[in-house]
Amino acid sequence: MSEEIIGRLIGDKIGLGQQALPDLYEQGYFGRPKGKGLELSLVEAAYLLDRTRIRVLSEGKELDFQAFFQAASSLEKGFEFRYVVYKDLRERGYYVQPGRPDFRVYPRGGHPGKSPAEFYVLVISERMPLPLQEIMQPVRVAGQMRKKLMLAIVDEESDITFYEAREKSMSGLMKAEVDEGGMATLLEDRVVLWDAAASRRLHEHGFFGKPVGERLQLSLVESAYLLDRGVITLVDRSGGAMDLQSFAAKARRIESDFDLKFSVYKDLRDKSLVVKTGFKFGTHFRVYKQVQGPGKVPHSEYLVHTVSVDHVFLPPVLSRAVRLAHSVRKLMVFAYVSDEVRYLEIKRLKP
Amino acid sequence: MSEEIIGRLIGDKIGLGQQALPDLYEQGYFGRPKGKGLELSLVEAAYLLDRTRIRVLSEGKELDFQAFFQAASSLEKGFEFRYVVYKDLRERGYYVQPGRPDFRVYPRGGHPGKSPAEFYVLVISERMPLPLQEIMQPVRVAGQMRKKLMLAIVDEESDITFYEAREKSMSGLMKAEVDEGGMATLLEDRVVLWDAAASRRLHEHGFFGKPVGERLQLSLVESAYLLDRGVITLVDRSGGAMDLQSFAAKARRIESDFDLKFSVYKDLRDKSLVVKTGFKFGTHFRVYKQVQGPGKVPHSEYLVHTVSVDHVFLPPVLSRAVRLAHSVRKLMVFAYVSDEVRYLEIKRLKP
Numbered sequence: 001m002s003e004e005i006i007g008r009l010i011g012d013k014i015g016l017g018q019q020a021l022p023d024l025y026e027q028g029y030f031g032r033p034k035g036k037g038l039e040l041s042l043v044e045a046a047y048l049l050d051r052t053r054i055r056v057l058s059e060g061k062e063l064d065f066q067a068f069f070q071a072a073s074s075l076e077k078g079f080e081f082r083y084v085v086y087k088d089l090r091e092r093g094y095y096v097q098p099g100r101p102d103f104r105v106y107p108r109g110g111h112p113g114k115s116p117a118e119f120y121v122l123v124i125s126e127r128m129p130l131p132l133q134e135i136m137q138p139v140r141v142a143g144q145m146r147k148k149l150m151l152a153i154v155d156e157e158s159d160i161t162f163y164e165a166r167e168k169s170m171s172g173l174m175k176a177e178v179d180e181g182g183m184a185t186l187l188e189d190r191v192v193l194w195d196a197a198a199s200r201r202l203h204e205h206g207f208f209g210k211p212v213g214e215r216l217q218l219s220l221v222e223s224a225y226l227l228d229r230g231v232i233t234l235v236d237r238s239g240g241a242m243d244l245q246s247f248a249a250k251a252r253r254i255e256s257d258f259d260l261k262f263s264v265y266k267d268l269r270d271k272s273l274v275v276k277t278g279f280k281f282g283t284h285f286r287v288y289k290q291v292q293g294p295g296k297v298p299h300s301e302y303l304v305h306t307v308s309v310d311h312v313f314l315p316p317v318l319s320r321a322v323r324l325a326h327s328v329r330k331l332m333v334f335a336y337v338s339d340e341v342r343y344l345e346i347k348r349l350k351p
Numbered sequence: 352m353s354e355e356i357i358g359r360l361i362g363d364k365i366g367l368g369q370q371a372l373p374d375l376y377e378q379g380y381f382g383r384p385k386g387k388g389l390e391l392s393l394v395e396a397a398y399l400l401d402r403t404r405i406r407v408l409s410e411g412k413e414l415d416f417q418a419f420f421q422a423a424s425s426l427e428k429g430f431e432f433r434y435v436v437y438k439d440l441r442e443r444g445y446y447v448q449p450g451r452p453d454f455r456v457y458p459r460g461g462h463p464g465k466s467p468a469e470f471y472v473l474v475i476s477e478r479m480p481l482p483l484q485e486i487m488q489p490v491r492v493a494g495q496m497r498k499k500l501m502l503a504i505v506d507e508e509s510d511i512t513f514y515e516a517r518e519k520s521m522s523g524l525m526k527a528e529v530d531e532g533g534m535a536t537l538l539e540d541r542v543v544l545w546d547a548a549a550s551r552r553l554h555e556h557g558f559f560g561k562p563v564g565e566r567l568q569l570s571l572v573e574s575a576y577l578l579d580r581g582v583i584t585l586v587d588r589s590g591g592a593m594d595l596q597s598f599a600a601k602a603r604r605i606e607s608d609f610d611l612k613f614s615v616y617k618d619l620r621d622k623s624l625v626v627k628t629g630f631k632f633g634t635h636f637r638v639y640k641q642v643q644g645p646g647k648v649p650h651s652e653y654l655v656h657t658v659s660v661d662h663v664f665l666p667p668v669l670s671r672a673v674r675l676a677h678s679v680r681k682l683m684v685f686a687y688v689s690d691e692v693r694y695l696e697i698k699r700l701k702p
Contacts, residue, residue, distance in 0.1 A: 070536060070538065073538040077539070084563065156571065157570050157573075157627065158541065158563060158568045185421060187421065194417050212438070254478065279504075279510070279666075280510070319633050320632065320671060321671070
């Protein structure tokens with residue numbers, strides 16, 4: 001430790017004199033110059049106090065680490081999470097500065113003044129419900145500033161999981177060329193296409209439906225899509241014809257999020273992707289860039305889960321979805337509809 | 352096809368004459384003898400009709416497969432799911448009979464009369480919310496009858512995922528021997544134990560908490576457990592002493608399911624298991640049979656998620672939890688509190 005640096009806690013900032021500049025600012029990029037001295041945030045000061053690089057006075061009385069930590073925890077909501085994340089990133093050798101939404105992180109080997117920040121960091125408590133829009137807002141800001149957005153989720157034991165969140169544009173290679181499918185029936189909650197030849201064609205060329213014997217069972221979104229494109233006609237169990245509107249009304253009663261799922265299904269199919277249920281992965285869809293035929297089904301690239309525009313994530317649920325996608329080597333993508341269908345990719349980061 | 356067998360649809364059963372017995376019952380174990388003839392359920396008849404083993408008349412008119420399938424779908428709620436599962440199991444070479452809750456399945460090589468059924472089967476639609484008690488009831492019946500319970504969940508594309516559900520008794524090898532922990536403080540939503548030696552001891556001998564510097568951060572359930580056992584004393588940020596009751600009141604406001612989590616945490620710890628957060632896996636806990644020390648942390652055996660006794664599972668969420676547990680080679684266990692803490696293990700089956 002070089003000569004003793006003393007800071008004063010005023011409000012939620014710690015003011016230090018001129019002698020702090022060479023040691024803390026110029027070498028470690030702690031704090032921001034203010035007047036002739038240096039000003040530290042609470043997390044920066046706690047970090048430096050724990051390493052005995054500074055001492056802190058409050059109203060003339062010295063605060064040890066415990067007293068300062070307790071005071072900071074009262075002064076700043078979320079201080080404990082931010083401290084855990086700040087300390088972790090600093091100890092991994094990154095330069096970190098406070099900034100919107102919580103921190104900026106410089107690339108390895110980089111530092112303020114030498115290189116631009118690489119990440120904006122949003123610190124999240126495992127227990128904090130997380131509205132989609134509170135991710136999208138910093139995702140967009142980061143995108144505009146050519147930064148990446150890092151989510152740092154702190155669990156109840158203060159372990160941190162890091163994610164990167166970004167907007168994603170989706171596109172595939174599969175133009176579904178399907179023509180005549182024939183007549184299908186909506187049964188209790190799924191649709192059966194009866195004609196054997198049409199069933200085979202639709203399954204082989206577009207990877208639609210699931211063959212059950214010589215017939216094809218279609219999911220509700222598949223049926224709506226094929227009906228919308230005029231590939232199939234549809235009747236109910238008593239033989240009454242159904243158009244897209246009457247089918248959608250029924251489908252909505254079977255599946256409350258049918259409209260949302262159908263919008264996303266249609267958008268993905270229109271973007272030349274092949275979309276099948278993601279049930280086995282706990283998501284709405286699994287998505288392939290291309291499927292040459294039922295005998296050559298490749299690995300699906302994406303798991304896509306639709307959420308409403310006002311969706312609120314629970315961090316444990318988010319964590320599970322991303323973890324599961326990684327474990328099966330797929331990318332986790334959340335889809336929502338605002339003016340158009342938009343996609344948010346969230347993936348694990350190992351800083 | 353042997354000589355033509357004709358069945359008559361009456362109500363939701365199909366009645367066949369005496370000539371059906373040698374062919375269908377004695378060779379394939381289809382249906383149940385009734386009077387001098389044989390009676391088939393709707394799924395059995397649909398299966399046999401699709402294979403042109405029988406013909407079906409209704410009010411003197413013959414029904415082709417499509418007409419029969421539509422009629423059956425109207426007559427019996429859930430017919431389509433049950434048909435998909437019945438057909439799948441039969442085509443895998445199992446003998447299947449209708450029976451509570453949906454089917455009985457005989458072991459490979461076994462059949463009715465030769466060997467007892469191995470599984471009771473509960474057929475579930477992906478879209479059907481599934482109350483915990485609707486699993487527990489057949490789990491218990493199956494357990495009493497020395498059968499296993501198979502859950503067959505049918506997704507929107509008629510793919511089936513099979514699970515086995517059973518009651519599980521949990522026990523470990525780790526008697527936590529911890530004595531004096533000292534004074535800890537409840538901060539915003541977690542607890543810090545300040546004493547370096549006590550922190551080290553608790554972490555090394557019971558794998559409690561997470562070291563942050565020389566201090567130990569404890570989760571709410573860990574703190575409550577150690578407080579309850581008299582290992583630590585607890586104060587709030589203003590230094591006021593907290594007992595278990597006042598701490599639990601605060602913890603409940605931070606974490607609405609605190610009581611449930613604490614009951615299960617305590618039960619598992621009392622059963623000599625080591626319990627840590629399962630956040631990274633999207634569950635409440637990950638559980639070890641034994642942890643020799645922080646340097647020798649083994650693979651955790653279980654993921655445990657607590658649910659209330661009136662919990663309603665959504666099949667996609669259930670699917671995701673079990674899938675994730677398997678992908679990290681752990682067993683998925685749901686814990687709930689009725690008279691005591693009970694555990695339900697759900698694992699994938701590959702019939």
